[in-house]
Amino acid sequence: MQTLLTVAYDGTNYSGWQRQQNAIAVQQRLEEALSALLNQPITTKASSRTDAGVHALGQRVAFFTEKISIPMEKLPQVINGFLPKDIAVTAAEVVPDEFNPRFDAKYKTYNYNIYNASIPNPLINRYSVHIPQPIDVEAMENALSMFIGRHDFAAFMATGGSAKTTVREIYDFSVVRQPSGLITLSVTGNGFLYNMVRIMAGTMLYIGLGKLPSYAVSDIILSLDRTKAGKTMPPEGLTLHEVGYTTYRQME
């Protein structure tokens, strides 16, 4: 049988999702916990290979086993007893054997947090990037709609990406400033190129800082030129918020 987990983690101390030599990945910790709990070697497949330092609230992870004796609704709590405090399984369900957590994903939502205050806050630092200069959120808002739709996002892909096509569809993109000074960019699409969200966030930041005009986004997309977009923002501001396996519907 195949089981699909929803997994949350603080990525600060990990080399990313994917298991690798010489560094601790979230996948390794989770597979160790599952193997110890279920008393058989477990290999997992995730919906998204999050990078080093990137966080997740809604990563989805699937694995095959013989029938499990633990009831599905109890599984998260039981696995969490085998996991460090910075990783937690938040849900578990049985899925068909032919289900693939990566290729069956219909949409993914990522959040990027910018902490916009003159002085950094150590209780927010870990999950955001601190920008002391004033940010014009209205200028950012004016740029959002240019990302929506089906575009060739080659200008928003870091070198090292292995995608067959650089065309992606963005369903939704929003920016909210909270009274605390936290600015959250939230973007939903059918998939994202390597570092795409972090480059989108860097481009939006340039717009918020007045280094690029809002209307530049269309030209940057059309240029297909990485050097025209903003810088790649650091990983700690990024959280994989949700992966959806049904058609995306924008919330009213």
Place this chain on the structure above:
Amino acid sequence: MQTLLTVAYDGTNYSGWQRQQNAIAVQQRLEEALSALLNQPITTKASSRTDAGVHALGQRVAFFTEKISIPMEKLPQVINGFLPKDIAVTAAEVVPDEFNPRFDAKYKTYNYNIYNASIPNPLINRYSVHIPQPIDVEAMENALSMFIGRHDFAAFMATGGSAKTTVREIYDFSVVRQPSGLITLSVTGNGFLYNMVRIMAGTMLYIGLGKLPSYAVSDIILSLDRTKAGKTMPPEGLTLHEVGYTTYRQME
């Protein structure tokens, strides 16, 4: 001259505020940064000796120097360049030589965070205590007012406290549940005994879980008996929110 800093820190990786042998304290890191920046050995005095693992947003810390050439309004940013990411100076001002950051404090506000959801959240874990059982916030609300006022809080002091008197005055005590599941207890008083806020939080939790009735608080206070109150809650839920040097006024 004497300078008063406002200091924020993530206490997770520290043995508390106070410098000690064989463990890294926030005081040590801050004194190292100040000494390196100002090129003279600096000794600091804090308003509160926060315990290992306890966080701060508004710790106040004073130190003496010869005249400083850096303008006061630039000082936080400059010191932060010498500090690790989990400690930040958020404000600086000159105070009279006779000012004492501990004894001149008129009130202190502490927040205690409980994350009340069936499953833990690794992005909230670090600054809260996870309680999966349902918590009745209304029952907690009914108990709040019994803490307000001047009382002998001997029942709310851990052994090891060195206070001359166990009488303290509580000015304000509130509880708020956010949609995220985070329950924040916020308490303001003229001072707190050793572990007092964490024992108050443990007592409130017992009330929220139905292990104690709301009306028990008055009896517990009158008993002067530590064994009658709730357990001492863990440090990670606690944040020193503010220290005030003027008379406390409740916000409308």
